[in-house]
Amino acid sequence: MNADTAIAAQEDNGRGIRDLMGLLALPALWLGKDGRTVLRLMAQAVERLVPLRFSMVEAHILAGDAADAFIRIDGADADPDAVVHWRAASAHWPKTANIAANIAANNGEPTPTPIGPLRVIRLELGVSMLGGGAWFGSDAPDFPTFTQLAVLRAAASLAATGLQGARLEHERAEGDRLKDQFLAMLGHELRNPLAPIRAGAALWQAQGVTPDQIRSTGAIMERQVQHMTHLVDDLLDVSRLSAGAVVLDTIPLDLREVVELAVEQSRAQIDGKRHTLLLDLPEGACTVLGDCKRLVQIVVNLLANAVRYTPPGGRLTLSIRATPTTVGIAVEDTGIGIEQAMLGKIFEWFTQVERSTERSDAGLGLGLALARRLAALHGGTLHAASRGLGHGSEFEVVLPRAQVAPDAAPALPKEAAPAASPSLKVMVVDDNQDAGITIGMLLEALGHTARVVHHPYAALELAASFQPDVFLLDIGLPGIDGYELARRLRALPGLDPFRMIALTGFGQSRDQRNAFDAGFDFHCTKPVDIAVLDGIFSGIAGQKALLS
């Protein structure tokens, strides 16, 4: 190396470091910009530092999106239509930053490009090829020099970080937007049932209300409370599934019986919209290992979705498809269908809601997301298919087939007919006066004798004189909680044998365990289904009759 060459090399290095320092200011331009703009700014910036004829950047701007591409030629944006042409041309270019390898791959010649033969290199955006990449081409005979390659690598690395930042910002903003939308929908869905409940309550207080009116509004209110209970259950399931807190009670099940139960639960909704339901079930048992309640929930959710998104008078088909290793339950409808772009999103918690807001009877739209996660808990899958808007949809949950002889699957328990309920003495403890009084009135109406108190110490004081057969205790109480009250009642001398029921808003499995550990015999989640409560009382009354 002669002196002139050495000086030139030194100057080149100096310029290289200077250019790299300049690039470090580039991210200041990216604040608040989307990923596409970040990449474009990078491509523009390097044109000032490296003698480029073209750059072509390909990247997935948002996770899950198809790769986007743009081209700059001679310092200007190329026509977007040129992308197809350039992509085809670049399909066989070696994806390397090693110019020697690139030229060797082309028999010692520069790479043919749509604007002529050029020295072309490729740099990945980030640490893997998954993030996308950038092609840079130049007609400079020494491209890329060591310095130019360093500048281009730095620019690509900075842009990859900027792209990632833009993605995260987009996801954060999108999450915020969907959360707000969800909360608005939640408010709407919770308010809707309140209107008939409030109207019913007002009617009952009106002069001249007839027994028929009381009965019919009572039924309406019961339905609305049922609806609200389902909403709250869905929300709690979201929380439990997200926390991995759902535990399956797995037994061998014949899916035909699961389907029967689900249809039974969905019948009112299906008939309400005058849909026809066709069942296509095999003759033999289709056994899976699963949690009956959760599998029924999956099918009910799929049916509810089909009912909701099918105009009145539509046709729903529920079929079981068995293979030697799997069993599938498919729900087809003749409804509004699903756009291709939405198919991948409808199982996300909040994206569902976006679809649902278009309809007045949409619900929270959590059903499909819950169903998919419950299916996954069973080792299964749930997929959707649709030929597009107006062409209906099909949802199929596929579960592993159990290696159990079909006849080994126990028959699902059928609801026993309620026995006649002898009168019981019940002490109700609830600090919510309205809740305590109404449950007391209900128990009286069912033929029991109820004593309602609103403080745990009052219960301890009055227990011996009242001698209850049953304590019905709230858990969130002032002074001591329901668990502690249960323990103290169990230890209280002078009481005849009694049973204890926890009636609480805390419905997680650990809450149940806590209740049983504290001495409760039953655990019911508010608002309790009256039939369930009546069933428990009938059982207790039956045992009491046997003992006496």
Added chain:
Amino acid sequence: MNRLSLAGTELNYFHVCAFFDSRDEEYAVLSPFFKEAVDQGEKNLHIVNPEHSADHRQRLGQAGIDVPHCESCGQLEVLEWQQAYLDETGSFSKDKMLAAVDHLTGAGRDAGFERVRIMGDMGWVFNDIPGAADILEYEAEVNDVLARNRQPAVCVYDIAKLSGAMMMDLLRTHPLTLVGGVVQENPFYTPPREMLEELRARKQA
């Protein structure tokens, strides 16, 4: 000599390229620079977008500057683009502007003011102004004028309007940068002669 600081940094050079994301950020960073001038009996010469003249004065007032008093005693002079960068035809003339800056910071500097601090809102560059293409040559050449007269000037650019290439060029023409509220000596700064050579080569290409 009085203190000369910007965003908490003592200035050893006189030509600053300031990038801002919003007007709120701009005034949060620059107002102390203006106030320091007032407190030290120096002059502020501001060249602003005519649409923002009233807002500019209001923000200076909010920063604790007595705008009417400073304007009446000459300590604050607010010019609009047409009174400085642009001529009566709405065009930018690099040479006329260089001469004006030389006059304002040199021989023509108002008596009684030890220093004049220039702030120029450069938004007009993006308005399709005749002559605006010469902005980079102006930014390169004005370095010598400001260094010779030892008077500071802050060129304010809105980040949202910049292309990547424009940002690279602007960085190369300013020895100091103000990005994200931080003043830094600019290692990317390219000596005016070298920069002008490159700009001429680009024009010929």
